[in-house]
Amino acid sequence: MSSDSSQRVFQLKLDPLSGNSEWVVIEDNDELQETSNESLLATTSYLDMLNDSYRNKAFRLAIEKTVTKPCHVLDIGAGTGFLSMMAARAMGLNGKVTACEAYLPMAKLMRKVLHRNGMTKNINLINKRSDELEVGIDIPSRADVLVSEILDSELLGEGLIPTLQHAHDKLLVENPLTVPYRAVTYGQLVESSYLWKLHDLFGNEAEGSDGIHLVPTGLDTIIDVKSRQYPMHCDAIRKEIKLLSEPFKIFEFDFWKRPDSQGETEVQIKAIGDGNIHAVVSWWILQLDREGTVFYSTAPRWINSTANVGDRNWCDHWKQCVWLLPGKGMPVSKEEEVLLQATHTETSVSYNLIVQVPQTDRRQHDHRIGDLQLLLSPERIAAYGDSEWRLSMLAAVRNALQGKVNPLCVVADDSIFLTLLAANLSKTSHLKALFPGLRGKGAQYVRTVSKANGFSMDHVEVPEQRKACLTMHDTHEKKIDLLIGEPYYYGNEGMLPWQNLRFWKERTLLDPVLSEDALVMPCKGILKACAMSLPDLWSSRRCLGELEGFDHSIVNTTLGACGELPALKEGPYLPFSIWQCGEIKDLSETFTILEFDCSKPISSCYGKAQVQFTEHGICHGFVLWMDWVMDAENSIIASTGPDQRYWKQGVKLLAKPIAVGIHGSQSTSEFGSAVMEAFFDPSNSELIIKHTFS
Numbered sequence: 001m002s003s004d005s006s007q008r009v010f011q012l013k014l015d016p017l018s019g020n021s022e023w024v025v026i027e028d029n030d031e032l033q034e035t036s037n038e039s040l041l042a043t044t045s046y047l048d049m050l051n052d053s054y055r056n057k058a059f060r061l062a063i064e065k066t067v068t069k070p071c072h073v074l075d076i077g078a079g080t081g082f083l084s085m086m087a088a089r090a091m092g093l094n095g096k097v098t099a100c101e102a103y104l105p106m107a108k109l110m111r112k113v114l115h116r117n118g119m120t121k122n123i124n125l126i127n128k129r130s131d132e133l134e135v136g137i138d139i140p141s142r143a144d145v146l147v148s149e150i151l152d153s154e155l156l157g158e159g160l161i162p163t164l165q166h167a168h169d170k171l172l173v174e175n176p177l178t179v180p181y182r183a184v185t186y187g188q189l190v191e192s193s194y195l196w197k198l199h200d201l202f203g204n205e206a207e208g209s210d211g212i213h214l215v216p217t218g219l220d221t222i223i224d225v226k227s228r229q230y231p232m233h234c235d236a237i238r239k240e241i242k243l244l245s246e247p248f249k250i251f252e253f254d255f256w257k258r259p260d261s262q263g264e265t266e267v268q269i270k271a272i273g274d275g276n277i278h279a280v281v282s283w284w285i286l287q288l289d290r291e292g293t294v295f296y297s298t299a300p301r302w303i304n305s306t307a308n309v310g311d312r313n314w315c316d317h318w319k320q321c322v323w324l325l326p327g328k329g330m331p332v333s334k335e336e337e338v339l340l341q342a343t344h345t346e347t348s349v350s351y352n353l354i355v356q357v358p359q360t361d362r363r364q365h366d367h368r369i370g371d372l373q374l375l376l377s378p379e380r381i382a383a384y385g386d387s388e389w390r391l392s393m394l395a396a397v398r399n400a401l402q403g404k405v406n407p408l409c410v411v412a413d414d415s416i417f418l419t420l421l422a423a424n425l426s427k428t429s430h431l432k433a434l435f436p437g438l439r440g441k442g443a444q445y446v447r448t449v450s451k452a453n454g455f456s457m458d459h460v461e462v463p464e465q466r467k468a469c470l471t472m473h474d475t476h477e478k479k480i481d482l483l484i485g486e487p488y489y490y491g492n493e494g495m496l497p498w499q500n501l502r503f504w505k506e507r508t509l510l511d512p513v514l515s516e517d518a519l520v521m522p523c524k525g526i527l528k529a530c531a532m533s534l535p536d537l538w539s540s541r542r543c544l545g546e547l548e549g550f551d552h553s554i555v556n557t558t559l560g561a562c563g564e565l566p567a568l569k570e571g572p573y574l575p576f577s578i579w580q581c582g583e584i585k586d587l588s589e590t591f592t593i594l595e596f597d598c599s600k601p602i603s604s605c606y607g608k609a610q611v612q613f614t615e616h617g618i619c620h621g622f623v624l625w626m627d628w629v630m631d632a633e634n635s636i637i638a639s640t641g642p643d644q645r646y647w648k649q650g651v652k653l654l655a656k657p658i659a660v661g662i663h664g665s666q667s668t669s670e671f672g673s674a675v676m677e678a679f680f681d682p683s684n685s686e687l688i689i690k691h692t693f694s
Contacts, residue, residue, distance in 0.1 A: 016492070016685055017682065018685075041105050041109065042558070042560025043560065043572060043574060046079060046080070046555075047540075047555075047559040048315055048316045049079075049149075049317040050547060050552060050555075051313070051315075051539065051540050051542060052540075053313060054312045055313075058288055059083060061294045062289040062294045063086045063147060064086075065289045065290075065293070067087050067091055067177075070092065072141060072145070073088075073091070073095065073144070074100065074139070074147070074172065075087065075099045075146075075148060076163060076167065077130075077149060077158075078099035078110060078125070080113045080552060080555055081101075081113050081125070082550065083147045084097045084099040084114075085119050088123055093122070096124070097124065098123075098126065098139050098143065099125045099126065100129070100133060101127060102130075110125060112555075113555060116554045126138055130166060131162070133171060135171065142173045143173065143176065144172075146176055146177075147178070148178075151183070151284075152231075152318070153229075153231035153318050154229045154282075154348065155349075160259075161253075161259050161346045164255060164259050168257070168258040175256070177256070177290070179288055180255050180286045180296075181287050181292075182287040183252070183253045183286050185253075185282055186283055186284070187267075187283075187340070187342075187351075188243060189243075189244040189271070189280060190279050190281050191276050191278050191329070192279060193240065193278075194240045195322060196276075197385055197386075198230075198324060199224070199225045200385075201385050202215040202220035204382075204386075212394075212421055213453055216449055223384075223445075224375060224381075225324060225375065226375045228323075228348060229348070230321060231320070231322075232321070232322050233319050234281055234300045234320040235301050238301075241281075242275055244275050245272055245338070246272060247303060248267050248340070262343070263343070264342065266339060266340065271333065271334055271335060271336045274332070274334050275331075276331050277325055277329050277332055280323040281300065281320055281322055282323065282349070283300065283320045285299065298318045298319070299320070300320050313540070314540065314581075316576075330353055336355065337355075339354040339355075340353055341354065371444075372445065372448050374442075380493065380646070383646040384417055392636050392637075393630070395636055396630035396631050397418065397422055397425060397521070399631055400482055400521055401426045407426065407428075407430075407481035408478045408482070409480075410432045410433075410480050410510070411435075411485065412503060413434070414435050414436065414437045414438045414489055415485060415487075415488050416442060417486075422482075423446075424454055429482075430459050430478070431459060431461065432460075432461045432462075433446065433462045434462075436466055440464065442462060443464070469512075470510055471513065475513055479514060481517075481518055482521070483507060483520045483521070484521040485522070487500045487503035494648065496575050496648075497624070497626040497640050497647060497648065497650055498525075498624070498650065499685075500525075501525060501680075503522070504598050504682075505602050507602070511601050520599050522628040524597055524628075524629040525595070525627070525628055526595050526596075526626065526629060527592070527593045527594040527596070528590055528591070528641060529590070529609070530588055530589070530622070530641075531586075531587040531619050531674065532585060532621065532622070533587055533619060534584055534621055537576065538621065538657060541574075542563045543556045544559075560574075562653040564656075570655070571655075573651065573652055574651050575650060576649060581651075585615065585617055587619050588612060591610075592609060593608075593624070593689070604679070605680050606679050607678045608676070609675070610674075610675055611674040612672070613660040613661060613672060616659075617659075618658070619659075621651055621653040621654050622689075622691065625639070625641045625642070625647070625650065658671055658693055660693075671693040671694060672694070674691055674694065675691065678690075
């Protein structure tokens, strides 16, 4: 967010241990706050996008075919200036390029790239949003050519339509040349039990045996996912997908003319097999040049088309998208006709499916839910529907409550499941659910489903306002006997797994109101790790050199690249769903680095682990996660490791991939072991992890 036309930006910064956020100021001064700027950009997708050689070559070919003579080129969302420099080179010395980049840290980095490549005189960089530009003030005249790449996995999510509308109205000549020239979205109907579990909590919960009803009958949409397309590497679940249709075309967007804000289309689709339609998988294909000779596709690898020819890079900046159908899906028979109704707004696409034969097994949603509905992430829905996870939590809470008379139980996090579970298991307890993220929504939800779960709200309390810590007044002069959490904090699904140590911080703040024999669950957090081969992920984050003839090495440190970085500079820890990271292979056994004792107040701690490699291979980094020990006997453990698809892991990529092997290897170039050390400092929420190979 820019404050005004002066070169200053305010960025929201979150403290993961406290849940508090603050605005930090980024000044347009290359001598100031370089470390802050690096941390802001290191977790973005810029590096992954620039490492996509398939994309880079496609844009170069299209720009060279389109910009054939001196003219005025406008680059919207210029990033590092890659497209601007290719356009300037294509024109020679006589043309002019206006590069528009609104994000100040990236604009500052672009200036360095332009200087490194001797392009500062050829390109006019403007640190503004494109809809803030005015002809005659910011740019001398309307542009003849538009080059841009403001695309997300859904195509429209980064504001493509309103950006093009303003550009055609105010910034471009009539009938301009554009790169890209056109984008077409495609879809396919699929059946997948995994995708079904990501949204149908009612259906999955019905198979459970714990007696808890997060979505009671008649209120089966009180918990739901947001109706939107979800980016996902669908190739990772190809073996779990049954294709129920051929690919079909949905929308076409021409960059060279002004797009409409909204659009609708209907597609008649014939089923190619019997099954249940659980989702629409979609992707897009860019036609980058007017003649239709240069293409880029985000289609899954099972799609055969001319745009998919070639060895495309695995990339994380663009994935396929998944639209989840409500309930158990839509049954279809082979050759049956299905009508797909698609609608797009300025920033999103939505679908509706209709079959010719009325379905008798579709549930009737209670439209009275209204504002009571909780919209959770698909991964959270799937976790709440996992019977094994639920039974482990049931055992942990039941054991913790055993023998306690009229206990005061506090749920410290946003777990609605633990709240209902504790209230159901102990009718004599007084339960206080803090819901730091859900807040009032959580209170409304618990009130609505309490009767269906067999408890009265007489002994359940949800504070209306979040407090930094509770006092004896807040607990009605009674000390807490049981403090529990998963831990899970609403809205924090994309964070590094150890940032849920926020539970430990909040347990510490509650220490004055904990009874002497209070049980804390989880009682311990364990930082686990595994050495892994991650060639696709490493390649997408590797250091940049020359890209299509332009030196980008100056961006490596700022963008958090792995590879030949300067001394004392290391890439960041990044949250990834490892199972979606392309080719992966375990090279060591799982090992423990560090333990966090949640039964005691938060404190600094240190851990060290010897890593023995059990497989030969190329080690690209370490994958880290948290195992939460729910009971003192260490018998109930909730893991967030790579085998669990509902949580992200943390990844530390090596500066250089290293050949490793088991002890006794005759290859002298291989390392047989490594040492990892970790230090946790609660004062600044930092977890520092170092490794050495031997």
